[in-house]
Amino acid sequence: MNSVLDYLRGNHAAVLDALGQHVVLAVVPLLIGAVVALPLGYLGVRFRWLYQPLLNVSGVVYSIPSLAVFVTLPYVLGTRILSPVNIVVALAIYTVALMARTVSDGLRAVDPALTEAATAMGYTRTRRLVGVELPLALPVVLAGLRVAAVSNISLVSVGALLGVGGLGALFTRGLQLAYPAPIVVGIVLSVLLAAVADLLIVALQRATTPWTRLAERRS
Amino acid sequence: MDDTPYLLDPSHWDWSVAGSIPHLLLAHLGYTALSVLVGALIALPLGMLIGHTGRGAFLAINAGNAGRSLPTLGLLSLLVTLMSIGFLPVLIALVVLVVPPILTSTYAGLRSVDPNAVDAARGMGMSGLQVLLRVELPMALPVVFGGLRAGVLQVVSTATVAAYTGLSGLGRLLVDGLALNDYGRVVAGAVVVAALAIALDLLLGLVQRRVVSPGISGRGLGRSRPARPVAESPLDAGVL
Amino acid sequence: MKNRLEGTMMNRRSMLGLALAGGATLTAAACGGGEDPLAQETADSGGAAEASTVVIGSANFPESELIAEMYAQVLEGEGVEVQRKFNIGAREVYLKALQDGSIDLLPEYNGALLSALVDGGAPEGVSTPEQVYDALQDVLPEGTETLQQSAAEDKDTLTVTAATQAKYSLTSIEDLAPVAGELVCGAGPEFQERYQGLIGLEEQYGVTFKEFRPLDAGGPLTIGALTDGTIQVGNVFSTDSAIETNDLVVLQDPKNLFLAQNILPLIRSSKNDQAISDALDAFSAKLTTENLTQALAKVQVDKQDSASVAKEFLTANGLA
Structure with a gap:
């Protein structure tokens, strides 16, 4: 415990840098991934035959170890091997794999009676999607976003094996020096970061889907 | 070295060569199997207890995301620093990874059981344990399997970190490939790990078909299923 | 059910908010993709700047x-x-x-x-x-x-514990040749394919180990594996204070495989x-x-x- 405090005293600037880098490396791919997953998930509903392949591909993508993706991407993208872009793209791919199917599931779970009502009210397909289906699917979609956020935050640290890993640098440093303090600091900050991200998304969900609480209270 | 892709070079598949892909594959399977076994032995009884009694639900519900947020690389580095190298640190890190999805899905599976069925079983004079084992657990199995499959998927992919601490397994292809800047070896590692993950998932899918009663899965009853089972894909349990 | 429908229809305002939030997300993501969010970290964007x-x-x-x-x-x-x-x-x-x-x-x-x-x-x-x-x-x-x-x-060395040194009476890497078949060598993964590694050891000294354990570049994994007996010969850097602390013995390198x-x-x-x-x-x-x-x-x-x-x-x- 004391050694952890000593470590923090001597290294707070480096730790904060690592934390900042960690946040960027986790959040940017989350946003990109979510934006890509929305239309992809919709296609999985619009064209039913696409749903199963979407599911399968997601499963396969998710089973590829992150380290392999980090190392391979420069050859695919032509980026430099130490570029954070590799980490960002890799985690965006995982985010898409996780979220495309939750978007599909969320849309599929919308009560057909509601979409029919919207159609009867003269809603076009697009307006119905944006005004009725997407909002109703939001709780499921955001549940997927929570999983992706937490998973991204944990995966970023693997990038440290290539020198780009936010808090993961504290893990490799601790291992190289046989020094537990930086590792403990890294783990605690990483878990806290995940908790904060999770709470923020829950708050976002409460703010954007007030009717779910309304329905709960009335039922 | 020549131009043959790492994966296709027969010498890399030669059993008599130490460190060839079959050796790494076997070690990887060993790490995976042992971690999942130990993890299931912890998570299944605990999940059943929580699901059956309803006590400790908070733990079961939040275990999933809490476990996912713990960076395995960090945990493993810490364990190795505190304990020294060997299989034990890897086993602990992987068990910590696999317990949450199984625990959460076991709990959720038991909770999803129709209370009427439980009441009926009680009415028939079944004891608490009988209700759990004969009614709740069989009905919860599809969901439990979802968690198990998610856990296996995560462990197969994450067991690669064992190589970072000097152990064997398919992670060797990734870590050595990285150290040697041998990109073909890294790709080979990724392909074999993904193939293993898919194979194991298919296998568990078959086991699931065998183990889950047709009365619950709706298979072979000549009518369409009332609803999609909660855990059709390994990713499901993650979302729970 | 009816409540939910009403809720949806009546929440135009919050829908608008949602759409705006979505737009912000898109913009942020576009920035992320286009102009590197870590510009000062990468120098990817041109470099000349x-x-x-x-x-x-x-x-x-x-x-x-x-x-x-x-x-x-x-x-x-x-x-x-x-x-x-x-x-x-x-x-x-x-x-x-x-x-x-x-x-x-x-x-x-x-x-x-x-x-x-x-x-x-x-x-x-x-x-x-x-x-x-x-x-x-x-x-x-x-x-x-x-x-x-x-x-x-700071040289790469082959280092053994005092016990191993005594057991096989080793002073230089040459002495390893006859007994290496019984010994496990540990080093960073790169060591196995480097000339200043297993290749040179075999070519210059005729040393072939029973097994190679990929560990780390002269770090705690290698030292730990040496002291707990997982490996008998480790690639340790000559400036490492662990050599003294753990009473390790550095083998001489008469053929200068590990150069200045x-x-x-x-x-x-x-x-x-x-x-x-x-x-x-x-x-x-x-x-x-x-x-x-x-x-x-x-x-x-x-x-x-x-x-x-x-x-x-x-x-x-x-x-x-």
Whole structure:
């Protein structure tokens, strides 16, 4: 415990840098991934035959170890091997794999009676999607976003094996020096970061889907 | 070295060569199997207890995301620093990874059981344990399997970190490939790990078909299923 | 059910908010994709824009990181803008990073670098630091150059425990040849395919180990595996204080497989200028095996952070 405090005293600037880098490396791919997953998930509903392949591909993508993706991407993208872009793209791919199917599931779970009502009210397909289906699917979609956020935050640290890993640098440093303090600091900050991200998304969900609480209270 | 892709070079598949892909594959399977076994032995009884009694639900519900947020690389580095190298640190890190999805899905599976069925079983004079084992657990199995499959998927992919601490397994292809800047070896590692993950998932899918009663899965009853089972894909349990 | 429908229809305003939030997300993501969010981290976007910044890298072990930090502070003292990208990996990886422009400068070891750049190891008759330095000049990757080398030396060694040494009466690597079939060797994964590694050991000494365990580059994994008997022979750096603490024995290398290993800066020519090379030369002139070993022990044993150890070192040597 004391050694952890000593470590923090001597290294707070480096730790904060690592934390900042960690946040960027986790959040940017989350946003990109979510934006890509929305239309992809919709296609999985619009064209039913696409749903199963979407599911399968997601499963396969998710089973590829992150380290392999980090190392391979420069050859695919032509980026430099130490570029954070590799980490960002890799985690965006995982985010898409996780979220495309939750978007599909969320849309599929919308009560057909509601979409029919919207159609009867003269809603076009697009307006119905944006005004009725997407909002109703939001709780499921955001549940997927929570999983992706937490998973991204944990995966970023693997990038440290290539020198780009936010808090993961504290893990490799601790291992190289046989020094537990930086590792403990890294783990605690990483878990806290995940908790904060999770709470923020829950708050976002409460703010954007007030009717779910309304329905709960009335039922 | 020549131009043959790492994966296709027969010498890399030669059993008599130490460190060839079959050796790494076997070690990887060993790490995976042992971690999942130990993890299931912890998570299944605990999940059943929580699901059956309803006590400790908070733990079961939040275990999933809490476990996912713990960076395995960090945990493993810490364990190795505190304990020294060997299989034990890897086993602990992987068990910590696999317990949450199984625990959460076991709990959720038991909770999803129709209370009427439980009441009926009680009415028939079944004891608490009988209700759990004969009614709740069989009905919860599809969901439990979802968690198990998610856990296996995560462990197969994450067991690669064992190589970072000097152990064997398919992670060797990734870590050595990285150290040697041998990109073909890294790709080979990724392909074999993904193939293993898919194979194991298919296998568990078959086991699931065998183990889950047709009365619950709706298979072979000549009518369409009332609803999609909660855990059709390994990713499901993650979302729970 | 009806409530839900009403809820949906009546919440136009919150829908608008949602759409705006979505738009913001899109914009943020577009920024993320288009103009690198970590621009100051990468220099990916053109590089020319940040021509003045020198990106300093290091290998994945503490000594390399410590010297890289010293380089960084020396250059900062000269008013040069630097950026640190430490702990990249093994030579196979960081040389590539140097060539693709991810980094501009890093500390190197002349003999290991020469051996890595020449097929089949260093040429015959090259053994003194000066010979190594001269030979190196012919094979450096295009667009890179070395600055003056320091007197500080850190060799790769093969190291055993006192018990193993006594059991097989080992004094030099030559003595390993007859017994290596019973011994397990541990080192960083790169060691198995390097000439200054298993290949050279076999070619020059006829040493073939029973097994190779890929661990880390002379770090705690290797030391730990040596002391707990997982391996009997480990690749340890000669400046490592763990050799003394753990009563380890360094085997002699009569055939100079592990060449002179003087520390020197390797830099991309496009980033080198008079001010930079003068400053680094002045630094290298002060760096010795002894003061480096002492400074490194502060990092490895006392767990001080490399930035303050580097600062202390530069101050003590009149460089800051």
